[in-house]
Amino acid sequence: MSIIIKNLGKTYDTLESEDKNYILKDVNLTLNKGEFFILLGPSGCGKSTLLNIIGGFIEKSEGILTIDKREIYKPSRERAMVFQHPDASLFPWLNVRENIEFGLKMKGLTKEERNEISDKYIKLVGLDMHREKYPSELSGGMKQRVQIARVLSNDPEILLMDEPFGALDAQTRGILQRELVRIWLETKKTIIFITHDIQEAILLGERIGVMSKSPNASIYKTYDVKLPHYRDVSSKEFNELYRRVQSNFDKEVKWIDSSELVI
Template identity: 60%
Template sequence: MSQAPQFDTNTIKIEQLYKSYDTPKKGEVHYIIKDVNLTIRGGEFFVLLGPSGCGKSTLLNMIAGFVSKTSGRLKVGSSEVDKPGQDRAVVFQQADSSLFSWLNVRQNVEFGLKMKKVPKAEREKVSDRYISMVGLSGHENKYPRELSGGMKQRVQLARVLANDAAILLMDEPFGALDAMTRKTMQKELSNIWRETNKTVIFVTHDIHEALLLGQRIGVMSKGPSSQITDIYDVPLSYPRDFTSVEFNDVYKKIQSHFDE
């Protein structure tokens, strides 16, 4: 019962959300996002699935507070989102753009804690936990240039977890990884989510990845004027077996949506 208030705080509620950009012709409105309505429960793993260019990243960046809405409601807990906040952390597709090249793994993971003036001994305790959780023990003193793409993504994830944001916003974080590393990272993320009970919103265009990770999957239509047209509840237990009949039945159901 003690977790319920936290989960209420982490709930994301979106009502009649629109995003448009100005166009050269006066009076012409082009919507990227049009009439999106969605509630994401605190502690849920929710996947935004859709083709490239459909506005998935735009919607994620609106939730993060990086992109302003044109109209509608977008609330985290009881607060309207109008700027970034410490309750929301973003994991990007390219870790290079977010890691500090002059800091080693431990220093990168501890950076946010240091900015909050957390004492050194406590910072080390927290960084030890999350460096271990993402499988980077023994690499604490390496710099980003010495790490593989998968290891850099692990550092980015460990840093986000160390900062203890309640909501993780993940923009195709494994899209640039090789197939084997991607599979490993999917498994690690699923384990971490179940261990921490954080709210996760995960963007992908890969149905297989969406089904391995998500409790619910929101399917977005092609852009422009993209909407969430369908939401699928995934009735599969974790860890998920992509070779199972049940997995492939759900896969075919979602694939048929895109075939149409």
């Protein structure tokens, strides 16, 4: 599904406001079906707001947002969100299989149909030995795998991922980054993935869109990542691209000198 965003803006001003204060302004982006796109930007720049607008959870204030030429106004099963904290989306009273099958049950699928689909995605995310466990018995990385499997089991066209590995330790994060690439290569879902980590962005994405600071945030620079998966962070090509992205990132994110802090 192609996604087209033109001159999109978002403000939370009331009708009585004389001047508009934009969180996002003049955001332009075109995504092709099956693309793995990274939204990279500093904390608080509006990345999550833009992702929620694409998901249909927040209304845009102006501009155009279409998916396959259809204007987007509300959530849809074709777009699924993966959150940073899986505890917010998993049901603690359901085990791994039951959590993954929840949406399928709501669709009215038979038990046999649900089992067949959940088996596929339990294996895909490497939880075959843990299907009867409850969320309280799982590590953070395993919970995130359950959330990804549940989203994939409902067969959305687009995955919206809001810093899904941000709360994990470095080792688990590295494992899930590789797993996500493997899943994407197998399924060819369209993925929009938010991060503020440049290395993660280059490890995962086909393209990287760098967002400016808020207010009036927009996508001011894009990079094509012409590196084959799986990527080597120590390679010359990887580090050359890292330095290019870092240079632009540093221009946008102005660090506060410690002498200016008031304690």
